[in-house]
Amino acid sequence: MTYSRALRLAPFALSQFASVAYAPRMEHRPEDSALMLRYRDGDVAAFEVLYRRHKDSLYRYLLRLCHQQAATEDVFQEVWGKIIKARANYRPTAKFTTFLYHVAHNCFIDYVRRNKRHSDTTDIEPDTQPDAGELPETLTEKSLARRRLDAALKTLPDEQRDVFLLHEEAGLSLDEIASVTDSKRETAKSRLRYAIRKLREAVDEPTELS
Numbered sequence: 001m002t003y004s005r006a007l008r009l010a011p012f013a014l015s016q017f018a019s020v021a022y023a024p025r026m027e028h029r030p031e032d033s034a035l036m037l038r039y040r041d042g043d044v045a046a047f048e049v050l051y052r053r054h055k056d057s058l059y060r061y062l063l064r065l066c067h068q069q070a071a072t073e074d075v076f077q078e079v080w081g082k083i084i085k086a087r088a089n090y091r092p093t094a095k096f097t098t099f100l101y102h103v104a105h106n107c108f109i110d111y112v113r114r115n116k117r118h119s120d121t122t123d124i125e126p127d128t129q130p131d132a133g134e135l136p137e138t139l140t141e142k143s144l145a146r147r148r149l150d151a152a153l154k155t156l157p158d159e160q161r162d163v164f165l166l167h168e169e170a171g172l173s174l175d176e177i178a179s180v181t182d183s184k185r186e187t188a189k190s191r192l193r194y195a196i197r198k199l200r201e202a203v204d205e206p207t208e209l210s
Contacts, residue, residue, distance in 0.1 A: 032050065032053070032095065032096030032097065033092035033095070033096050034092075035047075035049055035050050035096075036050060036087065036090050036092070036096055036099075037090065037092065039087055040087045040088060040090050047084070047087075050096070051080065054097070054100060057169050057170055057171075058076065058079065058100065058101075058104060058170075059072065059076055060165075060169050061101070061104065061165045061166070061169040061170055062075050062076050062079075062104060062108065064150075064153055064161070064165055064169070065108050065158070065161065065162060065165060066108070066111070067154065071111065071115075074111070075104075075107050075108055075111050078107045078111075079100070079103050079104045079107050082103050082107065083100065083103060086103070094176075094179065095176065097170060097171075097172065097176070098172065098176045098179055098180060101166055101170050101172060101176075101180045102179065102180045105162065105166075105180050105181055108162070112158065148202045149199060149202060151202065152198055152199050152201075152202030153199070155198070156195055156198060156199075159181070159191055160191045160192075160194055160195040160198075161195065162181065163177055163181065163188055163191040163192045163195060164191075164192060164195035164196065164199070166180060166181075167192055174188050174189050174192070177192070
């Protein structure tokens with residue numbers, strides 16, 4: 001199977017993810033690694049399952065790192081391209097999500113290095129889908145809170161924003177985050193605590209941390 005053929009297996013309708021809410025905690029499913037092994041052995045359908053399962057949370061993670069839709073789409077496709085290329089040598093030494101986000105983290109770092117003028121200017125609002133049953137005043141309050149949160153995210157250093165999003169969007173543990181970012185667990189924990197404190201301050205939530 002060629003690289004271009006594999007990329008066409010799942011429709012990269014990226015624009016549909018431009019207005020997405022913060023994700024609930026992702027459930028790590030043990031069959032992910034088995035699916036990747038099946039894809040390694042030529043099972044194209046296994047890759048399609050993996051793609052559908054992880055595309056939304058991965059896109060949200062990259063969207064809030066890159067801030068720009070065009071950059072997000074480029075990095076998103078680069079990540080899946082690397083996953084496809086890596087299939088022949090894939091070994092389930094860690095959860096598939098840890099492997100996936102390690103690739104995504106490195107792709108974002110490469111993107112920043114390639115684009116030294118990387119801007120924090122947001123050209124989209126990642127959460128604009130309200131609940132039709134909510135009162136207008138509730139929607140207004142949530143919209144303001146989202147804007148404050150997104151604005152606060154942009155003020156964080158890349159390392160702290162990355163750790164926060166790996167925790168909230170990808171649902172990774174501190175040990176997994178440390179593995180993804182090639183850092184120590186205490187470093188990841190410190191960055192996460194700092195990010196949470198700043199974000200809570202931004203949305204006027206209590207700032208006590210244990």
